[in-house]
Every structure is written in structure tokens, then in C-alpha cells.
Amino acid sequence: MSAVTVENLFMEYDGNPVLERVNLAVAHGTFTAIVGASGCGKSTFLRLLLSQERPTRGAIRIDGEPVAAEPTPDRGIVFQRYSVFPHLTVTENLMLPAELAGSRLFGRLFLGSRRRAREGVTNTLQRIGLWAARDRYPAQLSGGMQQRLAIAQALLMKPKVLLLDEPFGALDPGIRADMHAILLELWREENMTVFMVTHDIGEAFKLATRVLVFDKVRHDPDFPEAYGSTITYDLALTRKDAAPPPRLLNPPLEGGSKAQSAFGEGAAVADGPPPSRTLLAQSPTSPRGGGSMEPRSSRQGAH
């Protein structure tokens, strides 16, 4: 059963289409990367998945149910920046979901329940390597630490779908590689469906089990805004660890990938070079399922 289905999605801003005829079915546990040129609508697509914006037409379903009209805890989000709360320490950032759930009136816990919430995030703090920095404010953390915190915070709600909007775009290349490893381990461990928007093709192929390319299939040279983007390439990547692995009981965070290779027969390690992967399918899904990628004369005419 598909975890996320998108049916005939259209998105227009002030009559200018950004996305058109987006159809998609994503299986549970898939790590989907979304790439495309600037302005191709990939971030818009992610905002639609999050219900941060509502589509002009079309439907988005998670586990068969239409998504709520506003952001809800079933979809976690990590933005490139501003994902954590600057006025809360690392610990307080992680305690926030428990406090919101435990106190509808104040959104704040006191005394014993507060202490229990604090103890509840101890494990998470140690796993993401922020134990030593637990009492610092986000402004005192490096970019990589902030994003680790943001990812951990988003995962606390156990979302069905984790959405990542260029989460590592502002990080140094070295830090980025570390973050990739952490993200892959969390993905395997939590067995969740991930959508990641990125402008870094290498990152997309390194992390994802499925890569979507957004682009315009129709162009009007006199009126560039006449048509929106859609999914032009849909690449499923075979990778030994692509399917969610057997669940380990409390798999250790460090050396998680080693445990992995013990299961899979010579499993491709997460940071292996992209050429080692084979493309399972390279099917340009043109709007009506036809094969042509040629710019076509419009059936709808200019808007």
C-alpha cells in the first residue's frame, strides 16, 4: 500500500501555474529525493505535502486519508534554517512536544512532570551528540548541531512522513557528509517515509531510494510563466538497503551501518560512490503517460 499518493495536483499563484498534473504514489519507507532547477516548484511541492499551502486542484493522501488542511504532527518538517526555537535551550527544544501535549493551557510542564519530560529526552540528546551542549541556545550551536537538533525534534512526534527542505544546504561539505550518515541511520531505524528537497544531485543519489526530477515539459518562449512543472523523471534506485531492513532492537547509533552490512549481502554502504548504483528504471513520465519529452503545443492555450 502506498504511504503517500498524489493525484492530479495543480498549484497556481495568481493564475500562474507552478505545478501541473503531478501524480505520484510512494511506498511506505521510501526515501524520496526531489531535485530540479531553481523555481521548478520542488519546494512548493513540499509545502503542499505539509499543507503549509493548499493546492489549486488535486489531492494528497497519506495512508489513504486526505491530509489535513494545516500542518499537523503526522508530517514532520526540517527546514534549511529557523527550524529550532531560538529562545529555548537544546533540552527545552526537545522537551517542547511533551510539554505541548501535557499541558493544553500553558504548553508548559512543572515540577515532577517537567523533570520526567527532561529525563525523557536524555536518550535523544546522547544519540544526536548534543548532551554536552544540552543547556545551550541554538545561536550558540554550529549549523550542523542545529540541524541535528531540528531533525531529532521533528522525529519526536513519530511522524508518518518526514519532510526535509534543503536541510543541509547551509552546511559545510564535511559536516554534510556526517549529517547524511546520521539521517540514513535514523531513516532505517524509524522505518519512515522521507521526502527531501535538495539542489544537490549527488546528495539525492547518495541518500534516496527514489529520485524525482521536477521540470517544465512545455515551454512558451513568449510567456515563460504559461506552464507549470511536473515530474519529468522518476528514478527508482536499487540498493541493498533500499527496502527497510529487519528491525533491530535498539540498534546502536554508532556503527549502525556496520550492523547493516552484516544483514545485507555486501550491502552498499551509504556513502559509497553513486556509480555503483544501478538505475532500476529510467522512465520519463510525461503528463499523460506518453513517452515524448518534446515541448508540445498546448492543448490548453496560454493562460
Add this chain to the structure above:
Amino acid sequence: MTATLSGSPGKAGGDAVPRPKPPRRRLRLINRKPGRGAVVILGVIPFLLIVGGYLVASALRRAENPQDKLMPSLEAMGRAIVQYAFTPDVRSGDLILWADTAASLTRLGGGLAIAATIALVLGIAIGFLPHARATLAPVVAAISLIPPLSILPILFIIFGLGETAKVALIVIGIAPIMTRSVARAVAEIPQEQIVKAETLGASTWQLVTRVILPQALPHLVTATRLALGPAWIFLISAEAIQATSGLGYQIFLVRRYLAMDVILPYVAWITILAYSFDLALRVLSARAFRWANSAGRGL
């Protein structure tokens, strides 16, 4: 340059050939910075010049006319201070300066507290709730453009000549700009944070209490600091026009007798009070909102 380069390698020291001096370049003015001590000295100089200039001018005037009242001597001002601050008034038995200070600060504090409360509530509503913004933003913007002193007569008519009208003048004078300032700060909280909090299960009210309010408070303190100047203006104006006590009242009262020896210490005292308030708010902000001031620094 060439002389140095062509020196034989044997002469390791190369002292024999005089190096040409690097051209002495004076730094641009913008790159010449005073040291720590110089900063203090430079800051004190204008004060000394003002005081010194006053003393010289005062001495010259009094040499010409010992009865001169416009520029009293320090001794005369000292006598006035002793009389107003430390000698009970014959008629009321009060220490006049302290009674005036208490009356003025009560009005000022009341006005600031009410204005800050209004600014916080309305500012968050306007900055955060789209419907509240549509409803309230235009009217707050319009009210903020009314010259407050022009409606002082209305306030006296409505509230009478007591304390209420003076506090109301301060509130009306500063609350609209403080509200707009808080609303702007709230509106500038990144949308990402609000969406993130929604995905963590926050309701609108919880968003206000846990995300918006804590981040609005430092801006409220800043807005209050900026409103202190106007608040003093409205306080002194209201007291000058209609009051029976207060710092502004006293200044305008003794103006009839050209009592510069009283007015000047009062003005200095008001300045000290205003500076202390500003300093206190600045320290409060730095202490209470460490997260807003800790960017890039370790704990």
C-alpha cells in the same frame, strides 16, 4: 629595494645596506580607533566643557550683577537642593523634591505599565492573527498619527483634572507606536518556526504562550526604552498644564520667580532618572533574555 635584493648571500644579516624605510602612511580617520582610556576621557570632555563654560559665564554675569538670577552659582543651586530635598516644606511638611518625584514616577510608571500591556496584547494579536491584523492594524496606525497633546483638552474634559488624564495622555502618546513595534517584531518571527511548532502539535494559544510571547518580550523592552523619551515629554507637559505636584509642575511653578537655582537641579534630576530607567531596562533585557543576546558567544 633593489639594494637589499642584490646583497650577496654571504652577508646573512644584510645590515650593511640600509633598508629603505617603508613610507609612513597615516591611517584613514575611520581606521584610527581610541584606546579604552581615551574613550573615557573623550566622553568626559564635553561634560567638563559644558559645566566649565557655565561656571565661567555664571561668574562673569554675577561679577557684573550680584543679583543675577539667570545663571546661579553652584552654591545657590546647592542651597536650593538642600531646601527642596532635605528640608520639610513649611506648609505641607513634605520634602518637596521627593514628593514631586513620587508623584511623577507614579504617573510615568502607571502610563508605561498600561501602555506596555496594551502593546503586548494588541501587538501579538496584530502580528500573529490574520483576522486581528485586518481589524486592528489600520485603527492603531491611525491613532498613532494623532498628536497626543492635541487631545489633552479632551482627556481633561473626560477624565477631569486628576491623575487619570495625565496617565491617559502618556498611554495614548506611546501605546500606538509600541504596539506597532511589537506587531512588527512578531510578524518577523520566521514562518518556519510557526509551521514547525504546528507539526509538534501546538494549538494557536500554545503557539502564543510558547513561541510568540517569549520572543516578543525582548522587543517589548526595546519598544519601552524607545518610548521613555516621549513618555517623559507627555508627563512634563501634562504636569505643566494642570497639576498640584510633580517634577514638571514644580519647574513650571518656580519659573514665575525665575528660580533657575531650582529649575536646573530639577532638570538634572529628571535626566538622571530617565537615564537610570533606560539603563535598568537594558540590564533587565540582557539578564532575562540571554538567548537574544548570546549569538556567537559561549556560555
